[in-house]
Amino acid sequence: MTRVRVLLFNSAVGPFDYSVPQGMDLPVGSVVQVPLGPRRIDGIVWDAGAFGAEEIEASRLRPVLARYDMPPLSQALRRLIEWTADYYLASPAAVARMALPSGSLLGPGRSITEYRLTGEPPARMTPQRQQVYDRLAGEQATVRELAALAEVSEGVIRSLVTSGAFEAMEVPTDRPWPRPDPAHITPALNDEQQEAADRLAEAVRAAEPMPFLLDGVTGSGKTEVYFEAVAEALRKGRQTLLLLPEIALTQPFLTRIEARFGAAPVPWHSGLKQTERRRAWNAIISGQAKIVVGARSALFLPYANLGVIIVDEAHETSFKQEDGVRYNARDVAVMRGRFEGCPVVLSSATPALESRVMAEAGRYEPLTLTHRYGGAQLPRIGLIDLTQNPPPRNQWIAPPLLEAMQERLARGEQSLLFLNRRGYAPLTLCRHCGHRFKCPNCSAWMVDHRLSGRLACHHCGHAEPSPSACPECGETDCLVACGPGVERIADEVAALMPEARRAIVTSDTIWSPEKAAEFVAQVEARAIDVIIGTQLVTKGYHFPDLTLVGVIDADIGLEGGDLRAGERTFQQIAQVAGRAGRAAKPGEVFIQTRHPEAPVIDALVQGDREAFYAAETQARRDANVPPFGRLAAIIISSEDHAEAHEAARQAGAVAPELDGFAVYGPAPAPLSLLRGRHRFRLLVHARRNVEMQRIIREWLQPMRWAPGVRVAVDVDPYSFV
Numbered sequence: 218m219t220r221v222r223v224l225l226f227n228s229a230v231g232p233f234d235y236s237v238p239q240g241m242d243l244p245v246g247s248v249v250q251v252p253l254g255p256r257r258i259d260g261i262v263w264d265a266g267a268f269g270a271e272e273i274e275a276s277r278l279r280p281v282l283a284r285y286d287m288p289p290l291s292q293a294l295r296r297l298i299e300w301t302a303d304y305y306l307a308s309p310a311a312v313a314r315m316a317l318p319s320g321s322l323l324g325p326g327r328s329i330t331e332y333r334l335t336g337e338p339p340a341r342m343t344p345q346r347q348q349v350y351d352r353l354a355g356e357q358a359t360v361r362e363l364a365a366l367a368e369v370s371e372g373v374i375r376s377l378v379t380s381g382a383f384e385a386m387e388v389p390t391d392r393p394w395p396r397p398d399p400a401h402i403t404p405a406l407n408d409e410q411q412e413a414a415d416r417l418a419e420a421v422r423a424a425e426p427m428p429f430l431l432d433g434v435t436g437s438g439k440t441e442v443y444f445e446a447v448a449e450a451l452r453k454g455r456q457t458l459l460l461l462p463e464i465a466l467t468q469p470f471l472t473r474i475e476a477r478f479g480a481a482p483v484p485w486h487s488g489l490k491q492t493e494r495r496r497a498w499n500a501i502i503s504g505q506a507k508i509v510v511g512a513r514s515a516l517f518l519p520y521a522n523l524g525v526i527i528v529d530e531a532h533e534t535s536f537k538q539e540d541g542v543r544y545n546a547r548d549v550a551v552m553r554g555r556f557e558g559c560p561v562v563l564s565s566a567t568p569a570l571e572s573r574v575m576a577e578a579g580r581y582e583p584l585t586l587t588h589r590y591g592g593a594q595l596p597r598i599g600l601i602d603l604t605q606n607p608p609p610r611n612q613w614i615a616p617p618l619l620e621a622m623q624e625r626l627a628r629g630e631q632s633l634l635f636l637n638r639r640g641y642a643p644l645t646l647c648r649h650c651g652h653r654f655k656c657p658n659c660s661a662w663m664v665d666h667r668l669s670g671r672l673a674c675h676h677c678g679h680a681e682p683s684p685s686a687c688p689e690c691g692e693t694d695c696l697v698a699c700g701p702g703v704e705r706i707a708d709e710v711a712a713l714m715p716e717a718r719r720a721i722v723t724s725d726t727i728w729s730p731e732k733a734a735e736f737v738a739q740v741e742a743r744a745i746d747v748i749i750g751t752q753l754v755t756k757g758y759h760f761p762d763l764t765l766v767g768v769i770d771a772d773i774g775l776e777g778g779d780l781r782a783g784e785r786t787f788q789q790i791a792q793v794a795g796r797a798g799r800a801a802k803p804g805e806v807f808i809q810t811r812h813p814e815a816p817v818i819d820a821l822v823q824g825d826r827e828a829f830y831a832a833e834t835q836a837r838r839d840a841n842v843p844p845f846g847r848l849a850a851i852i853i854s855s856e857d858h859a860e861a862h863e864a865a866r867q868a869g870a871v872a873p874e875l876d877g878f879a880v881y882g883p884a885p886a887p888l889s890l891l892r893g894r895h896r897f898r899l900l901v902h903a904r905r906n907v908e909m910q911r912i913i914r915e916w917l918q919p920m921r922w923a924p925g926v927r928v929a930v931d932v933d934p935y936s937f938v
């Protein structure tokens with residue numbers, strides 16, 4: 218072949234054809250460097266004729282410059298990239314970049330230089346250099362990573378390298394990973410676990426491209442069951458990809474895998490250092506990494522031979538990526554399994570309604586675990602009606618819950634309070650003039666974070682020191698915190714039960730795998746009596762002495778009223794309730810609510826999951842919303858309000874009018890200002906059998922936008938702000 222089609226990275230143009238130089242072997246999937254105008258640019262050799270690019274005459278083709286020394290991307294991965302781009306209306310180049318993240322093009326076997334302090338201070342000390350010495354003792358990393366850790370510029374680090382204060386360490390990035398052993402420690406499974414495990418192992422053995430819905434109550438041993446699928450993949454010499462929703466959870470989980478298989482798995486997430494990333498990458502693409510545990514970004518990597526994909530806590534909405542390519546990792550995982558020819562396991566105690574409907578339709582195979590392992594009982598769930606039994610003013614723990622916590626403390630057992638709100642209070646206002654603290658970049662209130670002494674916006678990250686006076690009227694001692702966040706609940710616990718040892722668990726306190734491990738160790742050592750946490754504590758943890766769970770405000774999640782409000786509330790509360798009484802001691806749960814009559818609250822108290830799913834499914838079917846009908850959100854934004862408004866109006870004016878394809882809006886988005894951009898929204902509601910993406914593409918592609926306008930399409934949206 219003398220001509221190849223190349224999908225270009227980092228470029229809005231292409232794909233283009235190039236000629237193949239004499240002697241260069243370029244199978245489809247090869248990663249190459251090609252000329253584009255005066256530049257050299259990376260790309261992937263794609264299937265001939267793909268993407269319908271225009272044909273260039275052979276005589277005008279420019280030659281491929283070089284081929285990277287790595288195996289070509291497989292056909293399965295190329296199909297996945299095409300499918301994802303097509304389904305989520307993204308550019309194929311943007312999706313392909315997720316398969317080859319930065320640093321992956323270095324070639325195998327290279328080492329990376331890291332630096333560490335020699336201990337010999339430089340002749341001249343500046344405040345910045347001092348900061349380096351204060352913060353980087355014992356650290357070893359690349360210049361860029363060190364600069365980030367010490368919060369100084371890379372120039373400060375480099376000048377210290379030159380002056381000899383740092384020494385260079387070559388870190389090889391092709392060190393092999395220890396080999397996991399499928400038979401290291403094999404647990405004895407109970408009957409229903411064994412049945413599910415056998416079915417999964419059979420599917421792995423036969424390489425069935427079948428999605429499974431592993432649906433088992435909290436503490437039923439879903440993890441032990443899908444470990445048997447991992448064991449089977451190991452026996453076949455194949456790789457496992459295990460996707461987790463939250464990086465903070467990974468450390469205890471990695472330890473658990475190591476205990477089962479005798480070797481640590483290969484982690485993949487955005488927090489890896491360059492050397493770790495490079496080492497993981499080499500092992501993934503060569504097939505040497507047998508068990509990869511990752512965040513959703515691990516989904517597009519070029520595995521050499523996948524044997525099974527597992528999505529743990531598959532109902533979690535954090536599998537949905539909300540910027541760049543807006544994909545749902547759970548759904549893309551199912552497609553990857555189909556293209557790779559391997560089973561996919563969606564594991565959850567509270568499956569997404571979409572997944573349940575797929576199982577009912579026979580598209581996913583259901584595997585069910587009906588009871589907790591080892592005779593542990595599901596917790597008893599009780600209700601506290603806040604209209605009847607309110608806590609005192611400016612407190613949030615109602616008397617019956619407080620009493621139950623005191624009992625636990627006396628017995629040496631642990632309690633968990635759940636409130637899905639970070640910080641101390643969601644709103645601060647001035648009692649004197651009524652001023653409310655708002656983010657300058659977003660239409661959102663600033664959240665009071667007392668632990669860090671700041672007001673912070675949870676949308677854009679803008680933060681300012683906690684004010685002592687009102688910026689509007691200048692009064693002091695007039696600022697009031699409105700409503701609770703976890704920090705405020707922790708203060709309340711401190712006031713009511715001073716002897717109880719507390720831990721606050723949110724992304725502010727548990728921001729690294731090490732922090733998560735520290736927290737787990739403390740709870741296990743019984744150095745904590747009361748845990749106060751956000752959704753971060755709802756999943757995964759297994760604490761035998763935790764016997765009480767209190768849901769501070771079950772109504773919060775229902776307020777927004779979006780499509781999944783009821784489902785999400787059900788999942789969160791069922792998950793957090795599932796942390797109670799997982800071992801010998803029975804668990805108890807109190808749900809505080811002002812709406813005891815709400816169907817979702819009632820289903821939780823009755824323990825009637827099936828009734829909840831049935832009612833919710835019927836309601837969605839009646840309204841023809843997902844998974845029955847389809848939605849897509851189109852967000853049009855600009856830093857200039859008039860420009861955004863005009864662009865949205867124009868898009869709305871030429872919206873297609875078709876049977877089974879309705880367009881609502883444009884209207885200002887609920888978050889009408891986000892990171893300084895004004896946002897307007899159109900919502901597409903389509904029937905299932907309508908080619909929604911094609912229609913949207915043909916509608917929006919010909920439109921010409923003002924330079925400051927951004928148009929984002931969100932297919933199957935989860936966020937309605």
Ligand SMILES: Nc1ncnc2c1ncn2[C@@H]1O[C@H](COP(=O)(O)OP(=O)(O)OP(=O)(O)O)[C@@H](O)[C@H]1O
Pocket residue numbers: 404405406407410433434435436437438439440441442565566590756757758759795
């Ligand atoms: N067959 C078994 N042999 C020994 N221990 C088991 C077995 N099955 C489950 N367990 C133990 O029971 C506890 C709960 O199991 P596991 O974490 O797998 O449940 P899960 O269904 O994934 O829970 P959740 O969804 O609530 O996080 C764990 O400590 C696990 O090691």
Ligand SMILES: [Zn+2]
Pocket residue numbers: 656657658659661674675676677678679892
């Ligand atoms: Zn903001």
